Amino acid sequence: MFKDDSLSNIGKRIKEERRRKGLSLQELGKLSGVTAGLLSKIENFRAVASLPVLFNIAKSLEVKMSELVEDVKNDKEFSFLLIRNNEGIIEEREDSVGLVYESLIHQDIGNINFRTNIVRVMPNTYREPIATDAMESIYVVSGSVTYGIGDNEILLNQGDTFYFDGSFPHSVRNDLEVEAVLFKIYLLKLNGA
Secondary structure, eight states: OOOOOHHHHHHHHHHHHHHHTTOOHHHHHHHHTOOHHHHHHHHTTSOOOOHHHHHHHHHHHTSOHHHHHTTOOOOOOOSOOOOOTTOSEEEOOTTOTTEEEEEEEEEEETTEEEEEEEEEEOTTEEEEEEOOSEEEEEEEEESEEEEEETTEEEEEETTOEEEEETTSOEEEEEOSSSOEEEEEEEEEEOSOO
8 A cells, every 4th residue: 555645746736837937946935935955945845834835825826825735734644655666656856856756655643754764875966055844863774875964974884874853954965886775764744844
């Protein structure tokens, strides 16, 4: 059973509507009063928008807010979740060229959205620092990557686990000729953006 990620669908719908209207993040930001940075986080599943932010985005895109949130539901009518090999959903993230995110599990628990991903970091890749609204935990399944947080560079090798506050801008780099595979857990607060 694969549970649809309603919160990700909001970000996807905003991105699709913005592109359909031919707007850049900066242009939508000016129209909505929401920074381009926050819009990018919402579209790339790194933040959850508050209702006032969603209202301003919908108004600026000239769509009903209900169209952006129609699939959001609180479906707790399952006793387990099974994702077989290759059944995850590949997420398009414009801010992470060279990284492939495969979404596995996503579940709201109280005011926290629990998300898990397999992240493949391609050889010789560097992703500029970004920030999220999540606490993040990484387990290195294979390969090696270097995470940069502030003035710190942390080399992570196969079998290492790294936990950090994603609100601090963080970069990722794979200097090797082989891809690195990470298992990531995000704990994202739902109480507004």
